[in-house]
Amino acid sequence: MPELPEVETTVRFLRKARPPILGAGFVDLWSDFKKIVKKPKNFRQFKKEIQGKKILKIRRRAKNIIFELSSGYSLLIHQKLTGHLLYAKWEKDRVNDYIHLKFFLNNGKILALSDLRKFAKVELWKSPDLEKELRSLGPEPLEKNFIFKKFKEALKDRRGKIKQILMNQEIIAGIGNIYSDEALWRAKIHPFKEPSKLSEAELKKLYQSLKEVLKKSIKLHGESISDYRDPSGSRGNFDRIRMVYRREGEKCSRCGRKIKRLKMAGRSARFCPLCQKQNP
DNA sequence: TGCAGTGTTGCTTC
DNA sequence: CGAAGCAACACTGC
Numbered sequence: 384m385p386e387l388p389e390v391e392t393t394v395r396f397l398r399k400a401r402p403p404i405l406g407a408g409f410v411d412l413w414s415d416f417k418k419i420v421k422k423p424k425n426f427r428q429f430k431k432e433i434q435g436k437k438i439l440k441i442r443r444r445a446k447n448i449i450f451e452l453s454s455g456y457s458l459l460i461h462q463k464l465t466g467h468l469l470y471a472k473w474e475k476d477r478v479n480d481y482i483h484l485k486f487f488l489n490n491g492k493i494l495a496l497s498d499l500r501k502f503a504k505v506e507l508w509k510s511p512d513l514e515k516e517l518r519s520l521g522p523e524p525l526e527k528n529f530i531f532k533k534f535k536e537a538l539k540d541r542r543g544k545i546k547q548i549l550m551n552q553e554i555i556a557g558i559g560n561i562y563s564d565e566a567l568w569r570a571k572i573h574p575f576k577e578p579s580k581l582s583e584a585e586l587k588k589l590y591q592s593l594k595e596v597l598k599k600s601i602k603l604h605g606e607s608i609s610d611y612r613d614p615s616g617s618r619g620n621f622d623r624i625r626m627v628y629r630r631e632g633e634k635c636s637r638c639g640r641k642i643k644r645l646k647m648a649g650r651s652a653r654f655c656p657l658c659q660k661q662n663p
Numbered sequence: 664t665g666c667a668g669t670g671t672t673g674c675t676t677c
Numbered sequence: 678c679g680a681a682g683c684a685a686c687a688c689t690g691c
Contacts, residue, residue, distance in 0.1 A: 384669090384670065384671075385671095386671095418685095446671080461671080461672085462671095463670085463671050463672070463685095464669080464670055464671060464686090465670095465686090465687085465688095481687095498686095499686085499687060499688070500669095500670095500685085500686045500687055500688080501685075501686050501687080502670090502671070502672080502685065502686065504672085543680090550671090552671095552672085559670075559671070560669095560670060560671090561670095609669080609670095629669095648680085648681070648682090649670090649681080649682070649683085650669085650670060650671095651668085651669085651670090
């Protein structure tokens, strides 16, 4: 599912796509699941408002794709679990079975939103209002100014399980189930550990592991275990270095112990019970 | 066959 | 206030 590396992969692809998306305008819109547009709720109004607007910038914030448009508007797309954007030809009206929204551009192409489970959301904002909305998000872990001190500050005084804290978008932006599992494995930290129980060395290791795994995944164009694809429909290659996520029962590549799965607030945490001890 | 599992976010409940 | 539960959905695997 699209977490930071997958959303980043999509955004980078769209930025350098040919024919260019930057500078292109919206001419028409199609959907068979109008509920996917949450703002404005009225689909006809959304269509009316977006028609004629140009795409000026494409960026990522947390797991959101943001298109900055002309006239001070911004289009936000959150792909949630199974969503992904595809860049395809106009005439090709059936890219896959799960296209629920198509933006027809004036460059002869469409931006299509594929979403098997229909959890994705699409919102049109006035840019300053969106900026206000995004303020509640935590820092971007790959930004230059996200130094170790900032990471420690983000975790300071937080109670609960480290894995859950890493996935909280208000604490650090862009991390979900996959990359929290993978970063904790790399740092040899049990997913249920309290942040206050982490030593300085463990914190440092976690900070480095997190940045490293995100960067490596971006290089590999993200993961495609489930539905994620880049906008050309290609799979990512993160699978090559995926160590624990969805590998319960398999042997830990570091020590050979069987990977375990534990339930946590209605979801799963995968880890190596030998490498990642709760009380070493 | 049926039902638990899958995981993000936001809303409701306690 | 915060944590926990659940709904939004559709498909997979046991």
